[in-house]
Amino acid sequence: MKSVLLYVNDDTGLEARLQAALDITRATNGHLHCLRANPYNPQMAFDGVTGMSVVYDVAKLTKEADQRLRNDIESQLAEEDVSWHYEEVNASPARGLARHSALSDLMVLSSASGDKDNVLPLGILGDVLFNTNVPALVQPDHIKNFDAAGVAIVAWNGSFEAGNALRAAVPMLRLASSVHILTVDEDKDHDLPPLAASEYLSRHGITSEVHSMSAKKPSVQAVLLSTIDALKASYMVMGAYGHSRAREFLFGGVTRSLFKDCPVPLIVSH
Known part of the structure; x- marks a missing residue:
């Protein structure tokens, strides 16, 4: 597992995914690739009154949230003894992971063990597993480590x-x-x-x-x-x-x- 791909998203499973990815990367002396896939871009819109306007609000808020998330992750990783890099791409989570997985040995995703009404983890898992040849570590939200020696x-x-x-x-x-x-x-x-x-x-x-x-x-x-x-x-x-x-x-x-x-x-x- 020399190349570990971590799905980065500000959700309840992020800390569990991050710690598991770090444990595996450390145990195999590998490299951690943190991928933030976000599909939101500035969009053109017509409001029917003033004509065409550029909708910046959603994009601005998303960009600010992405930067805070990146700062948090990078500050944690700076204290770790693993090789890593952080990448942001404009794509849906499943598509972004699939497109950037070709040279990965393992991707780290969350299970659907957290919010029982949240179907997003299952959707991402299904899409990624069907559209890539890369194995996935499916990490429960409540487990903040991966015991490779267990x-x-x-x-x-x-x-x-x-x-x-x-x-x-x-x-x-x-x-x-x-x-x-x-x-x-x-x-x-x-x-x-x-x-x-x-x-x-x-x-x-x-x-x-x-x-x-x-x-x-x-x-x-x-x-x-x-x-x-x-x-x-x-x-x-x-x-x-x-x-x-x-x-x-x-x-x-x-x-x-x-x-x-x-x-x-x-x-x-x-």
């Missing part, structure tokens, strides 16, 4: 998406105190068995333990959450938004639910 769980269903997430997470899994591969038996065909994932990690010098669980509990989500609790996991790796119904282990609804309710950070890839 226990890691890999949610495995043998799918293309799960494989992408596993490969992307290798730099972090090398740092984990232990790695657990979790598969849930749902009587569905898996392209690759969990032992294939374990063998893949072993080629990178990573030892892992395989757990096969039953889906007889209320839901796959319940199995995942109970395992996180039982193993005291620091984070979980998983594929997101699979397309095939044979890959429903982490399809749509489960992905969406975990983005809202998972108590630990997620490293996800589509």
